Amino acid sequence: MNRPSPAETTAAADRILDTARTFAVVGASAKAHRPSHGVMRTLLDHGYEVVPVTPNATEIHGRTAYPRLADVPDDVTVDVVDVFRRSAFVGAHVDEAIAIGAKAVWMQLGVIDEAAAQRARDAGLEVVMDRCPAIELRRRGRQG
Secondary structure, eight states: OOOOOHHHHHHHHHHHHHHOOEEEEETOOSOTTSHHHHHHHHHHHTTOEEEEEOTTOSEETTEEOBSSGGGSOTTSOOOEEEEOSOHHHHHHHHHHHHHHTOSEEEEOTTOOOHHHHHHHHHTTOEEEOSOOHHHHHHHHHHOO
């Protein structure tokens, strides 16, 4: 399958933002200057729940952090796995997202793995690649 058009990616982003409640942020950082930190704050400010996933912190934004997606408790429903890792690491996180029953995978700006994206789509997950949910939320705020 060819990479979705920008319009198709925007539509997928909108569907995710309209239906998701909980984002697991893989590559989360407790450091305020890191992009993942700001994106988590933006998601929280827009009413989403956030589960930080990083081996480098135990808590971020008052939320318990977990070393791996597999360590997130079973009673926590993760709708979206938002990946803040280099493209070389995305495949493993997509496979984890499929394994935990996530409904979508979101790869941040500059994070691209076509094969992993296709595996996610083949497993029935929505996929957004090379976009940022904070930017998409701002775009939506300017609409209407």
